[in-house]
Amino acid sequence: MVTTPYMVGPRALARVTESPPWWRRIDVVLLGSTLAIALAGLLMVLSATRSGYGHEGYTGFAVRQAIWVFLGIILMTVCAAVDYRKLLPALPWLFGGTIALLLFVISPLGSESKGAQAWFQLGGFQLQPSEFAKVVLITVLAAFCARQTRGLDSRHVAVVCGIAGLPVTLILLQPDLGTVLVFAVVTFMVLLVAGAPARSLAAIVGIAIVSAALVIQLGVLKQYQLDRLGAFLDPASNTQRAAYNLNQSKIAIGSGGVAGKGLFLGTQTNLRYVPEQHTDFIFTVVGEELGLLGSATLLTLFAVLMWRIWMTARDAADRFGTFICAGVLAMFVFQIFENVGMTMGIMPITGIPLPLVSYGGSAMLSCFAALGLVLNVRYRNA
């Protein structure tokens, strides 16, 4: 009854005839590396925030982060539990709801912080709808592309770009360039894997370059964003705040050496030389306190996680699952590369958090939700 699809891997093939028990269908490697990264992140947030917030040994940020991790695990479980294919009827509502939230956030209902109107202030917590929009967009694009059973033509590519363009436009209005870049990369990845014509993809790259130039020209970017770009291009210019940040960030990582200065013993960290250290620059704590050994271990955990997502994409039972995983993979890889790269001076500074590690509830929840979907795809590929 069941034919063997050409692209299904040998392990999936082996399981076609007899489904393994439910506990063997859970990707424990993915789960394990996710939890290990999140726990390491907790420790790093604690280290970054324990001094200088009133008294030594402050744990406020770490405790809140722990709550986010806990809620994230629950959300991941929820996202993994229900067959992802059953999400399809809900997708229009999810997408519509997301667009509505993105509209509200740039209305007076939202609040501004660090130059971008991207947050809802809910009591003591801040909700960042663009983080959730990432996961929703991945799912919606995957569903649309999966629906095109004969492959994508340029018309489909245009539709995909239209779908993605809606949240992207709203987020540009905040403006949050980093998140827009994540969306762009995710969209491109889904199109790539979904088999969009090479010419269409080339056209997208071309348009992206032109619009990037336009964005800079038309003054959509705030001065601080341009400064960050300038600091990346010319790190020696110590006069700029952004260049100072980058310099301190590199000093923190480099001074960690091979073995690191020891947990809680980083001088750059304890004396708060690195700005935004518990959020965007969290990797500097790893580099300084845990050294090459610690930071390479963390990157390896990320690499393992990426490998598991990629394998899940490859072995997915259907195109929908493959595309979801491809989108999630793009989202993670881009964020990891951009975030870690900027702390080491090989990428421009943008406000993109390090997945699962940076302090912040919305990003944490969206990462866990995305990984929940991957677990979901993996669980149901047999």
Next chain:
Amino acid sequence: MVNKRMVNKRMVNKRMVNSGMVNNGTRLLTSGIVVVSLFLALFARLFYLQVIEEPILAAAAQANQVRTVYEEAPRGRILDRNGVVLVGNRESDAITVDRDVLTKDKTLPDRLAAFLGTDKQSLLGRANDSRVSIYKPAIVATGVDKGVVATFRERQNEFQGVSVQTLVERWYPNGPLGAHVLGYVGEINDGEMRRESQVSYRLGDEIGKSGVEASYEKDLRGRPGASRIEVDSSGRPVRVLEHTAPIPGNDVYLSIGANVQRAAEEALQEGINAVRSRPGVNAGDLQASGGSVVAVDPRNGNLIAMASYPAFDPASFAGGISAADYQKLVDPNGPLPLNNRAIGGTYAPGSTFKLVTAIAGLKTGVIGSGTIVNDGGAYFLGGKRLQNAQNRAYGPVDMPEALTVSSDVYFYGLGDKLWAARKSKADAIQQVARGFGLGSTQQAPLSGEVSGRIPDPASRKKLHEDRPDVYPEGNWYAGDNVNLAIGQGDTLVTPLQLVDAYAGFAAHGVVHVPRIVVKVTDPSGRVLRETGPKQLSTYEVPNDVHDPIEKGLRGAVGDSRGTAYAAFKGFDLKSFPIAGKTGTAQVNGKDDTALFAGYGPVGNPEIAVSVVIEQGGFGSQSAAPVARKVFSAVSGQPDAAVKLESGVD
């Protein structure tokens, strides 16, 4: 967007969905390779930063967090020959504020200003004083009254982050006594920073600016202490890593005695006051715009006293001087009280220079001590009539008498004769002058000493060639020699040179370098260095030259015809015989400079004194009485009030 058909269950059938995938696999594989390369890039960069760049970045992290804060050592003291403290150190209470608190607590500046009885603006101005390290609390008030400090301690809880700190500042227990010798200290400036770079000064450090404070800076300063402190990114100190205590500076003992110095300063002040009440020769009252008294020991060059008027109060520099006050002190149109006129002022020596001319005349043999000249009140040079001061005629005078009465005619003639014999004796006067140290610095260990000028044909020519607009005449004529003979013309000497020349004559031709510092001790009193007498120059003065001149100089003081006779009337010259010479030097466009130079006791001279009063009129009337008071102080003779009816030379 998502259309209805997508939702159809049939569409998500595994078979259907997975068909029609042409290059899904290849592209997924490609993206996997991209992911791997991105991670490899991160690993490579991580390795580069943490292994290859680690030494540089670790050093940068270290430099980030560690600051060195220096603490100046208490400066050494300056004492007189008897151990009387002229400059010491005093503890002074200062109010300091935590810099953090100062920026955060917005009401504090107002409240604190009100409490200290000052205003917010000046309080914050002090707080931002760049001389105080930003890693130390800001100083907002110094020299705070003990009572205020006590009240502050009671109300401490109202002023969080404010504390009392004890500072050490320069203290002058004898007031401005000896100000020009002592000098003053102030914040180091850029030029001094460059000059002193090898001795590790930092901006804001105190440095001796003049006088002994400057010339003995290395001894007085001591060695600053240093603390290495860890700071956070806002520069807030976190903890002290290392502390080296400062080493206090050494004490410097001067050759001057506080008592004679005080007598000299008072005599100068009184003399100037007296001059100012007398009518001037040219217009109005004599201004007596400045003056100086210098006394040295002819036997060893010890400086006994050095006074310069107008003086300043070095205490006004302690703890910082305001820019406005400092501007007043250095205003080029003002009296320039910081200038030490004893070493930095140059004056035509007038008749006091006749000592030199007399020696030149006798040594060259152009005249003998018994050569008599009939002083008819004027000397004719090429048809030009040169007259004595006030047109007096002294009749037939020999060399000693000519010095006693200060006959210009006698010395005009001598100058003329020396010029006439110029084949062999062209610069006889200049040679003597230079032999006695005139026209060159005395190598006094004080900054600001100038060399003055003894003109001669060669220097005249050179001046003319360099600046023909200022010096239109390049040739030397008999008239120049005649002018030089009585200490006029281009001749310029400092009061210190003048006293050294007389001290040198008193010591039969041995001129000493002024010895201002006798010894240097460490703070516990252990002697580190003693300075001995040092010769500056010698000029052989045989007795047959020395004695007649000394006779003439004694006559000037003790003979009833002597120019300084009136000034020394009542002084017991038998027990303390004094040889001296008055001078009244003409200055273009100003009242005459009054001078006196002399020494005593004759036979065994212990002190030589020079007195110079700018725009002071007659030397006999204005300068000689001042010198008498100094001699009185040294000899212990009563200082009778002197009534001077009229002045001569």
